[in-house]
Amino acid sequence: MALADLSNWDRRAFLGFLAASPLAGGLPDVARRLMAAQALTQQGTPPNSVQRGLITEVEKAVDVFDFEAVAQSKLPPAHWGYLATGVDGEATLRANRDGFARLGLRARRLVDVSQVDTTSTLLGQALDHPVFVCPTSSNRAFHPDGELAVARAAKAKKHLQMLSTVATLSIEDAIAARGEPVWFQFYPPRDWDMAKKMIVRAEAAGSPVVLLTVDLNAGSNRSTMERGRQMDTRNCVACHDGTPAGQVRRKPMFDGIGAAGVPYSDPAMTWEIIKRLRDTVKMKVVVKGIVTREDTELALRHGVDGVYVSNHGGRADDGGIGTIGALPEVVAAARGRVPVFMDSGVRRGSDVVKALGLGASAVGIGRAYLWGLAAFGQAGVERVLDLLRAETLIALRHVGATKASGVPRSAVVTLPVAPPNGRA
Ligand SMILES: Cc1cc2nc3c(=O)[nH]c(=O)nc-3n(C[C@H](O)[C@H](O)[C@H](O)COP(=O)(O)O)c2cc1C
Structure with a gap:
C-alpha cells in the first residue's frame, strides 16, 4: 500500500512510528523533520481532491494552508510543536475551525459590487483592511527575521500589527519598521512596578492601544508542544538556558526593568487591573481573551474601550467552544458601545466575512x-495577507457587501447539517 493511500490519521501514525524508529536515523534531516512534524500536527489540511505538494516558491501558494506544510518541513520539532499546539486533547483548537465550517454565507446576486470599501477607523486608528496581525510571541523561533519581517510585511500590505509582550523585537523597533502605530499586547509581569515600567515604555514609544491578554492566567497544558520538545534532539541551551530568566532572554520588552524571572501571568489577577492600567497610561484598553456575555458586561462596566473575542487560538482553555460560536453573545452584550475584535481559527476570507457578519x-x-x-520569511507573510485579502474581497462580493463594515447579519446562517470534521 502506498503512503498516499492511507487516511490522514493512519499516515500520521505511520510517520510518527517511522520518525521514532531507528530506521529514521539514516534519513536526511529534512525528511525526519517532515515526518516528525506531520506526525505531530492534529490540524490537518483540507481533504481536497488534488493532492497538495510542498511548494518551493511563495507565489505558488494557493491558500494559507500551503504554507503550513512548508513551515512543518522547515522548523525543528520543538518549534513546530510550539506553533501548532493546542491544549489537552485539542478540542478547542478543532472547535475553532469546526465553528466556521458550521456556518454558511448566503450569496446575493446582481448587486453592483465593483467597488468594495474595506477601510474603517477603530479606536482612533484608520485601518485599510479588517484583517489584522495578532500578537504572537518569539517569532525568531520561526524565522531569523522574526517580528521584523512581520512588521515589514504588515507595512507593505497595510495591515494593523499587534506586538506581543514576549516578542523578540521591541515596540520601538516594531513601530519604526511598521511605519505606523503598532498595538501593544500586554502580559503584566507579576510585580506591578515592573509592569508599569513596561506599559509606560510602550505608550512612550507611540503605541496607542494596550491589549490586555487575560486568557492564560489560569495556565495551559500544551501537550503537542511538549511532545515536539521531547522529539527534538538538538541542544537547546544556546537559546534557552532552562531557567525562568532564560525564558525572557532576547525579549527586549523586559530589558532594563529587572523582570527576568518574574512570572508574567497571574492567576490572582482580577478586573481591578483595568483601573490600574487606566491610572498608569492614557492608551485605549482592549481586553483580549473574552468568550462570554458575562465577561463582556464586566469588561464594559470596568470601562474598557474594546473587547477582543479570543481563546488564544485554542492554546488556553480546553473548553471546546470555538470563538466564532462565542462571538454573537459577546456582540449582543457589547450592544455597539465598543468595537469587538475576534480571532482563533481564521484561515480564509470566508471566515473573515462570517466574523464581520456576526458583528466583529x-x-x-x-x-x-x-x-x-x-x-518564506517576510515574503511568506506578505503572500498570506494577499491571499486573505483576495479571498475576503470575493466573499464580500458574494454576499453583496460593498463595505467590509457593512456585512449584514442575514449574510451568515447556521448550516442544517454540520460538515464532516476537518472541512477547511
Ligand atoms: C505561536 C503563538 C504564539 C502566541 N503568542 C501570543 C502572545 O504572546 N500574546 C497573546 O496575547 N496571544 C498570543 N497568541 C495568540 C494569538 O494572539 C491569537 O489569539 C491566535 O493565534 C489566534 O488563533 P489562530 O492561530 O488560530 O489564528 C499566540 C499564538 C501562537 C500560535
Whole structure:
C-alpha cells in the first residue's frame, strides 16, 4: 500500500512510528523533520481532491494552508510543536475551525459590487483592511527575521500589527519598521512596578492601544508542544538556558526593568487591573481573551474601550467552544458601545466575512501568518495577507457587501447539517 493511500490519521501514525524508529536515523534531516512534524500536527489540511505538494516558491501558494506544510518541513520539532499546539486533547483548537465550517454565507446576486470599501477607523486608528496581525510571541523561533519581517510585511500590505509582550523585537523597533502605530499586547509581569515600567515604555514609544491578554492566567497544558520538545534532539541551551530568566532572554520588552524571572501571568489577577492600567497610561484598553456575555458586561462596566473575542487560538482553555460560536453573545452584550475584535481559527476570507457578519469590527490571524513566516520569511507573510485579502474581497462580493463594515447579519446562517470534521 502506498503512503498516499492511507487516511490522514493512519499516515500520521505511520510517520510518527517511522520518525521514532531507528530506521529514521539514516534519513536526511529534512525528511525526519517532515515526518516528525506531520506526525505531530492534529490540524490537518483540507481533504481536497488534488493532492497538495510542498511548494518551493511563495507565489505558488494557493491558500494559507500551503504554507503550513512548508513551515512543518522547515522548523525543528520543538518549534513546530510550539506553533501548532493546542491544549489537552485539542478540542478547542478543532472547535475553532469546526465553528466556521458550521456556518454558511448566503450569496446575493446582481448587486453592483465593483467597488468594495474595506477601510474603517477603530479606536482612533484608520485601518485599510479588517484583517489584522495578532500578537504572537518569539517569532525568531520561526524565522531569523522574526517580528521584523512581520512588521515589514504588515507595512507593505497595510495591515494593523499587534506586538506581543514576549516578542523578540521591541515596540520601538516594531513601530519604526511598521511605519505606523503598532498595538501593544500586554502580559503584566507579576510585580506591578515592573509592569508599569513596561506599559509606560510602550505608550512612550507611540503605541496607542494596550491589549490586555487575560486568557492564560489560569495556565495551559500544551501537550503537542511538549511532545515536539521531547522529539527534538538538538541542544537547546544556546537559546534557552532552562531557567525562568532564560525564558525572557532576547525579549527586549523586559530589558532594563529587572523582570527576568518574574512570572508574567497571574492567576490572582482580577478586573481591578483595568483601573490600574487606566491610572498608569492614557492608551485605549482592549481586553483580549473574552468568550462570554458575562465577561463582556464586566469588561464594559470596568470601562474598557474594546473587547477582543479570543481563546488564544485554542492554546488556553480546553473548553471546546470555538470563538466564532462565542462571538454573537459577546456582540449582543457589547450592544455597539465598543468595537469587538475576534480571532482563533481564521484561515480564509470566508471566515473573515462570517466574523464581520456576526458583528466583529476586525478579525485577527495568528498561525496563518506564522506559517508564511516560517516558510518564506517576510515574503511568506506578505503572500498570506494577499491571499486573505483576495479571498475576503470575493466573499464580500458574494454576499453583496460593498463595505467590509457593512456585512449584514442575514449574510451568515447556521448550516442544517454540520460538515464532516476537518472541512477547511
Ligand atoms: C505561536 C503563538 C504564539 C502566541 N503568542 C501570543 C502572545 O504572546 N500574546 C497573546 O496575547 N496571544 C498570543 N497568541 C495568540 C494569538 O494572539 C491569537 O489569539 C491566535 O493565534 C489566534 O488563533 P489562530 O492561530 O488560530 O489564528 C499566540 C499564538 C501562537 C500560535
